[in-house]
Structure formats: structure tokens, C-alpha cells
Amino acid sequence: MLTRALIVVLAILNLGVACWWLLRDAPQKPAPPPRPAGVAELRWVPGGTDAAVAAQASSEAPAPALVERDPAAATAVASTPAPAAPAKPQAEPAKAPAAEATSSPTPAPVAAVVAQAPAASEPPRCIALGPFADRAAASVAQGRAGALLSQARLREQPAASGSARYRVLLPAAASREEAQATVKRIVAAGLGDYYIISQGEDANAVALGQYRNREGAERRIAAVQAAGFQPRLVASGDAGQWWVDGQLAGTAQPAQVQQRSGAARQQSLECARLR
Structure with a gap:
């Protein structure tokens, strides 16, 4: 008894659900959001071309303006023959390897190249x-x-150490008397260390000292020159x-x-x- 009642209840429920499904309203699609101004609508067309947009663009393109032409000019243009197409150049026959070898420049000899090199400057x-x-x-x-x-x-x-000698001499006088007169002037100038050479190639010359180094002899020459005389330096030995x-x-x-x-x-x- 209970089983029959459950079956009847389930049948009624199924019948009610079927009636609701058949009598319900179709669901409405939500309205698309408003498109921003200045933005074109994207469409997908098979083949990658928007036929509608292409047709619209062709219809909006302005038609070329009609230009009135001179009939004589049109006739002259029509009667002018079109330039002939240039003839294709014929392919040149391939040159034989022997001809190419003959036309190639002959390398210059190595000797000629070496001869053209600039000569090295002498040290x-x-x-x-x-x-x-x-x-x-x-x-x-x-x-x-x-x-x-x-x-x-x-x-x-x-010079080697200890072997050089430097003498300070006044020029030789013409006679002994002139040499003695020179000595008097030397004494009057306040100079000492002098003597008259009596013989040799420097006879009648007045010697004013002998030194072992050039520096001492040059200092003596400077002092004699300050007194008004013109001495000379004579080196002897291994000077x-x-x-x-x-x-x-x-x-x-x-x-x-x-x-x-x-x-x-x-x-x-x-x-x-x-x-």
C-alpha cells in the first residue's frame, strides 16, 4: 500500500516538472555594453576580409571628376604607337676555361716588386x-x-792625474830690455810669481806661474788680464x-x-x- 502511494506521488511530481518546463518563458540574452564613441566594431568574416566594410569604403570613395579633353589631342594620343618592348638579349655563350685563363692578367715577377721597394736609409x-x-x-x-x-x-x-803641467806666459818680447820693462809694469800692478825665460823658443817671454790643473791656471790668467795684460796658456807633459x-x-x-x-x-x- 505504501509503495503504491510513493509511486503515485513521484508520478505527480514528474508531471508537474514537465508542465513547468514546457510553459516557462525563454531566457533573454543580456544587452551588450555600449560601444565607446570613435571605436569601430570588430567583425569576424571567413577568409580574412570584412565584405561589409569593404563595400562601404568603396561606396564612400569619391568618383573621379570628368575632365573634358580636346578631341584632336585624344586622336593624337590614340594614333601614337606604343613603344616596342626591348628585345631580350641573347645569352652569351659560356667561355671555355682556356679562354678565361688566357684573359687573366699575368702576375708581376717577384723580382720587379722587390726592386720597387724604397731603399732603407743609412744609419x-x-x-x-x-x-x-x-x-x-x-x-x-x-x-x-x-x-x-x-x-x-x-x-x-x-789628462792623467799628476802628469799635466800648465804655464801662464806673456808673449815674448823683442829683446831682454823690453822683457825687463814688462816685469816692472807687472810689479807695479801688484802681481808676483814671475820670471823671464832666457833661452829656447820662448826666450824673453815672462812666465807667470806653472800649475798642475787647468782650473788654477785659468784663475791666474783672469787675474793677469784684470791688470791689463794678455797672457796665454801653454800645456806641457800629458796635458x-x-x-x-x-x-x-x-x-x-x-x-x-x-x-x-x-x-x-x-x-x-x-x-x-x-x-
Whole structure:
């Protein structure tokens, strides 16, 4: 009995649900949101072309304005023949490998290329001219060499210690009496350490001292010159020697420069010593 009642209830419920489903209203789609101003609507068309937009664009395009033409000009244009198309150039026949090898330039010999290379410049050559007894003689030799020597300079080679002697002399007088008169003037000037040489090539000359170094002799010369005399320096023994060092200019040869300067000897010199 209970089972029948449940079946009847379920049948009634199913019937009610079916009637509700058949009699209900169709659901309404929500309205699309408003489109912003100035933004075109996107549409998808198969084939990638919007036919409606293309048709609208073609309809909105302005038609070309009609231009009235001169009938004679139109006839002349129509009667002008069109230019003929240029003829296609015929393909050139392929050249044989032998012809290409013949037309290629012949390479220049290696010997000719080497001959065109510039010759390397010769290294500088430097020499020393001398020896000279004093600086004055070396200066005269330097002036005689002239343009044959560049970067020329005077160099003193010191003497061995204890072997050099330097004498300060006044020029030899014509007679003994003149030498004695010179001595009186020396004494009146307040100078001492003097004597008259009586013989030799310096006879009647007045010696004013002998020194072991050049510095002492030069100080004595300065004092005698201040008194109004003109002495000279004479080196004896193994005294210092003066040389003229320089670089040969252009194509000058050492023997040529030696002869021009009047030097007794010439010897090779490292150019680095001139710097």
C-alpha cells in the first residue's frame, strides 16, 4: 500500500516538472555594453576580409571628376604607337676555361716588386776630430768643418792625474830690455810669481806661474788680464786634449772632414754620445 502511494506521488511530481518546463518563458540574452564613441566594431568574416566594410569604403570613395579633353589631342594620343618592348638579349655563350685563363692578367715577377721597394736609409755616422792643444784650436777646427758636421760639439779629454803641467806666459818680447820693462809694469800692478825665460823658443817671454790643473791656471790668467795684460796658456807633459765630436752630414766622408778641419786624427764615435 505504501509503495503504491510513493509511486503515485513521484508520478505527480514528474508531471508537474514537465508542465513547468514546457510553459516557462525563454531566457533573454543580456544587452551588450555600449560601444565607446570613435571605436569601430570588430567583425569576424571567413577568409580574412570584412565584405561589409569593404563595400562601404568603396561606396564612400569619391568618383573621379570628368575632365573634358580636346578631341584632336585624344586622336593624337590614340594614333601614337606604343613603344616596342626591348628585345631580350641573347645569352652569351659560356667561355671555355682556356679562354678565361688566357684573359687573366699575368702576375708581376717577384723580382720587379722587390726592386720597387724604397731603399732603407743609412744609419747616421759620427766621428771625433783631434786632438787639439786647447779649446781655441778646437773651435777653429769646428768652424773649418762647417756644414760637413752636424750637431758638432767640443769635448775635453782630461789628462792623467799628476802628469799635466800648465804655464801662464806673456808673449815674448823683442829683446831682454823690453822683457825687463814688462816685469816692472807687472810689479807695479801688484802681481808676483814671475820670471823671464832666457833661452829656447820662448826666450824673453815672462812666465807667470806653472800649475798642475787647468782650473788654477785659468784663475791666474783672469787675474793677469784684470791688470791689463794678455797672457796665454801653454800645456806641457800629458796635458788634456780637446776633440770635436759631430755627425757626418749627407754624403760627407770622414777623410774629407778631417782634411777640411785640419785635425791630426779622426776616429769613429757612437752617435748616442752626442745626445
